[in-house]
Amino acid sequence: MQIALLGYGTIGHGVVKIIESQATKQLRRLHVSQIWVRPEKVDQNPLFTADYQEILANDKIDTIIEVLGGLDPAYAMINDALEHHKNVVTANKAVVARHLTEFTTLARQNHVKFYFESSVGGGIPWIINLERALRIDQIDSIHGIFNGTSNFILDEMMETGAPFDVVLAEAQRRGYAEADPSADLDGDDIENKLCISASLAYDTEIKPNDNLLKFGIRNITAADVSFFKKHHWVVKLIGRSFRRDNRYNFVIEPTLYAPGEIEAGVHQNYNYVGLRGTTIGKLSFNGQGAGELPTAHALIQDLLDLELHMEHLNRNFQQELELDNNSKLLDYVIRSEQDVASLLPDYEVKKEEHDYWIVKQISAEAAHELIQQLEQTEKPLLAAISQQRS
Ligand SMILES: NC(=O)C1=CN([C@@H]2O[C@H](COP(=O)(O)OP(=O)(O)OC[C@H]3O[C@@H](n4cnc5c(N)ncnc54)[C@H](OP(=O)(O)O)[C@@H]3O)[C@@H](O)[C@H]2O)C=CC1
């Protein structure tokens, strides 16, 4: 298989390293023919080119790997590749989450494949197993730790007490973080991954949008971490969605676990992602959710599926579902300088030490609405308390 690579950053390097290692007979079937880079870098390597038309016109290249990140120029380049009858493999969840239906349709029309295993869960074989489960089951729930950078930050803060900025810089140095790490900190990266997963699971089109509830880790302070530790909680940034009939919920928020719960034991850049299916029940996966080689590994698995003509599941994304973040109730910890009890007169609210409040049995929608209100004057915190514990 002759491949062209778009982008030669962390993941691009990982792909080339693994392919060049020629470590297995399967890897020896893959050849990187050209790498698309910025014009000023073209002289650095004989494989480099800044001419995409040359790649598209090269009939020997049957597959394009897109690891540029972002929407522009990735969106247009993926479109062009599919229209030129080339398979596309990408790790770019931002572009997949927004254009999954379009790329899938275009690939089908042009008799090529569009694969994106590495876009969710880094090295974890998540998409392929989600698709395998869907060959038999209806999947009604997706849940997990979908972001390596935020897990690394929270884990280091909990384990070593290191300050947020120092740990973020280390995550960036290790190649876990996005080019703009806000996506990791504010939950946008998880939103992309949960949109992709839920769209596949429910055979519907869920794109990132303002109605999906999202609260990241930016406001978590060392004092919050001490408070959680005192209460024997471990904090994780969780993405979760479940479907009942034609309704689904979709929430991204810090969540508190007791030390014995599986999520609490997920350390460093690891992800833990799971589903619930009609016959398989609960099924989950644990592995490195970010980083050069694990992500490149997942991406190369897609290449080998292409090379070995292993078909992935075809979805039409035509189910019509309604978003409903009101039906499931959880207990939440809220940190605010304001009198939360008086702001939530219809709920049982208990004041803990300092500015911490426990709100009992509130929906994600109502909890996030309160946080948005509080955010106008302070940097509050919201964390759900895992149901297993409450
Ligand atoms: N890092 C990780 O752990 C994971 C990353 N991903 C995804 O993989 C993709 C790549 O990530 P990663 O390798 O970490 O990102 P990097 O920022 O390390 O690499 C991106 C590369 O693309 C190049 N690039 C971007 N825009 C252009 C452009 N307009 N023209 C030419 N070159 C361009 C960059 O060049 P330059 O440096 O000159 O801007 C850089 O070399 C992203 O979509 C990311 O979300 C998915 C899973 C895990």
Ligand SMILES: N[C@@H](CC=O)C(=O)O
């Ligand atoms: N920035 C992302 C990279 C992988 O998807 C993360 O930290 O999970």
